[in-house]
Amino acid sequence: xxxxxxxxxxxxxxxxxxxxxxxxxxxxxxxxxxxxxxxxxxxxxxxxxxxxxxxxxxxxxxxxxxxxxxxxxxxxxxxxxxxxxxxxxxxxxxxxxxxxxxxxxxxxxxxxxxxxxxxxxxxxxxxxxxxxxxxxxxxxxxxxxxxxxxxxxxxxxxxxxxxxxxxxxxxxxxxxxxxxxxxxxxxxxxxxxxxxxxxxxxxxxxxxxxxxxxxxxxxxxxxxxxxxxxxxxxxxxxxxxxxxxxxxxxxxxxxxxxxxxxxxxxxxxxxx
Amino acid sequence: xxxxxxxxxxxxxxxxxxxxxxxxxxxxxxxxxxxxxxxxxxxxxxxxxxxxxxxxxxxxxxxxxxxxxxxxxxxxxxxxxxxxxxxxxxxxxxxxxxxxxxxxxxxxxxxxxxxxxxxxxxxxxxxxxxxxxxxxxxxxxxxxxxxxxxxxxxxxxxxxxxxxxxxxxxxxxxxxxxxxxxxxxxxxxxxxxxxxxxxxxxxxxxxxxxxxxxxxxxxxxxxxxxxxxxxxxxxxxxxxxxxxxxxxxxxxxxxxxxxxxxxxxxxxxxxxxxxxxxxxxxxxxxxxxxxxxxxxxxxxxxxxxxxxxxxxxxxxxxxxxxxxxxxxxxxxxxxxxxxxxxxxxxxxxxxxxxxxxxxxxxxxxxxxxxxxxxxxxxxxxxxxxxxxxxxxxxxxxxxxxxxxxxxxxxxxxxxxxxxxxxxxxxxxxxxxxxxxxxxxxxxxxxxxxxxxxxxxxxxxxxxxxxxxxxxxxxxxxxxxxxxxxxxxxxxxxxxxxxxxxxxxxxxxxxxxxxxxxxxxxxxxxxxxxxxxxxxxxxxxxxxxxxxxxxxxxxxxxxxxxxxxxxxxxxxxxxxxxxxxxxxxxxxxxxxxxxxxxxxxxxxxxxxxxxxxxxxxxxxxxxxxxxxxxxxxxxxxxxxxxxxxxxxxxxxx
Numbered sequence: 052x053x054x055x056x057x058x059x060x061x062x063x064x065x066x067x068x069x070x071x072x073x074x075x076x077x078x079x080x081x082x083x084x085x086x087x088x089x090x091x092x093x094x095x096x097x098x099x100x101x102x103x104x105x106x107x108x109x110x111x112x113x114x115x116x117x118x119x120x121x122x123x124x125x126x127x128x129x130x131x132x133x134x135x136x137x138x139x140x141x142x143x144x145x146x147x148x149x150x151x152x153x154x155x156x157x158x159x160x161x162x163x164x165x166x167x168x169x170x171x172x173x174x175x176x177x178x179x180x181x182x183x184x185x186x187x188x189x190x191x192x193x194x195x196x197x198x199x200x201x202x203x204x205x206x207x208x209x210x211x212x213x214x215x216x217x218x219x220x221x222x223x224x225x226x227x228x229x230x231x232x233x234x235x236x237x238x239x240x241x242x243x244x245x246x247x248x249x250x251x252x253x254x255x256x257x258x259x260x261x262x263x264x265x266x267x268x269x270x271x272x273x274x275x276x277x278x279x280x281x282x283x284x285x286x287x288x289x290x291x292x293x294x295x296x297x298x299x300x301x302x303x304x305x306x307x308x309x310x311x312x313x314x315x316x317x318x319x320x321x322x323x
Numbered sequence: 324x325x326x327x328x329x330x331x332x333x334x335x336x337x338x339x340x341x342x343x344x345x346x347x348x349x350x351x352x353x354x355x356x357x358x359x360x361x362x363x364x365x366x367x368x369x370x371x372x373x374x375x376x377x378x379x380x381x382x383x384x385x386x387x388x389x390x391x392x393x394x395x396x397x398x399x400x401x402x403x404x405x406x407x408x409x410x411x412x413x414x415x416x417x418x419x420x421x422x423x424x425x426x427x428x429x430x431x432x433x434x435x436x437x438x439x440x441x442x443x444x445x446x447x448x449x450x451x452x453x454x455x456x457x458x459x460x461x462x463x464x465x466x467x468x469x470x471x472x473x474x475x476x477x478x479x480x481x482x483x484x485x486x487x488x489x490x491x492x493x494x495x496x497x498x499x500x501x502x503x504x505x506x507x508x509x510x511x512x513x514x515x516x517x518x519x520x521x522x523x524x525x526x527x528x529x530x531x532x533x534x535x536x537x538x539x540x541x542x543x544x545x546x547x548x549x550x551x552x553x554x555x556x557x558x559x560x561x562x563x564x565x566x567x568x569x570x571x572x573x574x575x576x577x578x579x580x581x582x583x584x585x586x587x588x589x590x591x592x593x594x595x596x597x598x599x600x601x602x603x604x605x606x607x608x609x610x611x612x613x614x615x616x617x618x619x620x621x622x623x624x625x626x627x628x629x630x631x632x633x634x635x636x637x638x639x640x641x642x643x644x645x646x647x648x649x650x651x652x653x654x655x656x657x658x659x660x661x662x663x664x665x666x667x668x669x670x671x672x673x674x675x676x677x678x679x680x681x682x683x684x685x686x687x688x689x690x691x692x693x694x695x696x697x698x699x700x701x702x703x704x705x706x707x708x709x710x711x712x713x714x715x716x717x718x719x720x721x722x723x724x725x726x727x728x729x730x731x732x733x734x735x736x737x738x739x740x741x742x743x744x745x746x747x748x749x750x751x752x753x754x755x756x757x758x759x760x761x762x763x764x765x766x767x768x769x770x771x772x773x774x775x776x777x778x779x780x781x782x783x784x785x786x787x788x789x790x791x792x793x794x795x796x797x798x799x800x801x802x803x804x805x806x807x808x809x810x811x812x813x814x815x816x817x818x819x820x821x822x823x824x825x826x827x828x829x830x831x832x833x834x835x836x837x838x839x840x841x842x843x844x845x846x847x848x849x850x851x852x853x854x855x856x857x858x859x860x861x862x863x864x865x866x867x868x869x870x871x872x873x874x875x876x877x878x879x880x881x882x883x884x885x886x887x888x889x890x891x892x893x894x895x896x897x898x899x900x901x902x903x904x905x906x907x908x909x910x911x912x913x914x915x916x917x918x919x920x921x922x923x924x925x926x927x928x929x930x931x932x933x934x935x936x937x938x939x940x941x942x943x944x945x946x947x948x949x950x951x952x953x954x955x956x957x958x959x960x961x962x963x964x965x966x967x968x969x970x971x972x973x974x975x
Contacts, residue, residue: 125821128822142818144626145625152806158821162807164804165835209817
């Protein structure tokens, strides 16, 4: 059986500067893969190539066996890829429910219709998705007036509207309060495992990565320098070197310390 | 060969003034992001003030002093305008600024009429440059040679100003990143005022320098502003070098167009502009603009369709309107028909502008195409009126399909400029293709069929056509397609990420809007009994924009209210005063400053405040038929106004 996501030799450079240098990796159904790396490592470029916003210079992307390299974002979406953005992108003039309804209508191929009221279409399904992400009470509010954390949850609901096989989440918890972060990622993980969705996410918060990722990959200057289960990666000397003075080493030590403590004390997860 | 040389030199001389005006426009845009429509008015004012001053101060010294003093005086007026008006609206969407400065233009036109009278005024020759110099056996006016030399000198002066002075460096920094400059402790207010003053000075000097060449007249402002826009767009917004190169290009096109291709001389310049915009959307020397400050039409309070009770009210209003022939006279009914037609025109523009976030500055083109289409069907095919009314919009749809296909790849100011260019092309064709369109003489004798000949009958016919069209547009807004259109407006990134093809959606909206406008135009042709090119000239397009904004760009029912109020006000003013433009301009300015949400938006706000005071729940607050606007989205939305990205440089 083919892998859900299969990336081979992906490369992109901007005016001679190699942002992503022949990166290959894969992702299975129901698996949660974290992509980490310092600023400028090529994470965003990589992400934007996966969903078609940037055309790669070289390499191949296959989603569920289908080649999606160089397809525009809307076509990639039709292959079953949901996406959330680092800086949230929602339809501010619409209600929360309408935001999801538009995605549902698009999935159902209804957006070309000039006749008939749109606000009754997919209402129940939209409410179901909103309930799933804990936004049911806000369904009638304008998206423009939502708090940031709520926008992130709305984006997740929108991203789930086309019943994606693959979810791309660019810094899903950036700008959220610690409690919200854990909540959102736990929710995502539950949905992903229940529905067999593969999740690829970038993240700066190592607590989130270690707690939720099945596997992680580390990018540095456009190269994939480490890949594997979080436990293994965090012991990788090269990764440590790159992250010296940055969050990973600290967090990893922190994590280890907590893991040690947890043999007698409460589990780290219990913090949430 | 000699003729070519003479034309070439004339073109170069004209380029000097054009460059002064365009560079001023470009500098102002680069820093303040304001597309200053009033720039042509300042140019005209410069010429008039210079005329008065040269009358007072004679002699060589007096003449040159008068020109500079005129430019300085107008620059001071410009600074005052910036401080009193523009400072209030820097945060508003681009379109509001364009509209406010358009209002100023209208006011200046009548002020000039009041102060200097309606006659063309001929200024003195430049002392010492009154003669001519013989070059290649042709006599070239020495003043032209002076102007030819002046252009590069000004360009060099601007370069020095921007690269060798602290102020100039700050201006360039502000062009690149306004908020960063502010964060460094620079007082932006005065920087903006200074830049605006400099831009206006250049425009006024351009006007003042024209007086030895041309009579000072009232048409100067609109003619130069359209050319200056073309120059700035071709050169790249914010680039002085671009303005210089494009000014020469445009002037030469004008000079040789008349010589080589007299039949399409008017189209030529706009054709070049359209090609440049399609091939290099940000102009020859421009760079990609930052994302628009705030997409127009963004309403924080979500829209919703009319509730059953509201539909009943709307039906009652239509019924009441239908009874109007019972008590209105012939003239009033003709006026009422015209208002109805413009309601449709405004509503069609609203679909594009409010729902789609695409402010077209050339929407009149489709109104005109519909009118001409209907006229062709009557004149060439001899078909009856109803067939013509049905066929007219097809021509408009065709035109919109072609133009829209190119236009939707742009957005914001560039979209506005490209649609303006295309509408000028269509206008020029109607004006110059005399064999088919009758040119300036128009097409006459388009009378309604016998059954609709009386004003009352035609009024009912208009109502019977306009009402379903409005209902249809309303349905489109709340159909799935309407949601797709709003989705694309709100966030292109998100829309594309959920499978929506932005270009396709906007192109379809462009065609729908054009077709609906064309339907209005076809009715208009029969209402007037004739059709002239001027119906699709810039003023008609601007009227449409004003109607939508007056009603409330963030509202659903705004264009209907706006069109009725604006059209009625404009027609009433013309009958009441000789200075209707002054009043109208003042109304437009007041509107933008005091009621940026328009009539319907402001009313909805009042009602909301009222219900809030009564302590009503949020469900009541939402129950607004026209479901509208709250605060301007700038700043409240996630994509905050970011002038950070490179916009257009002021680098000569």
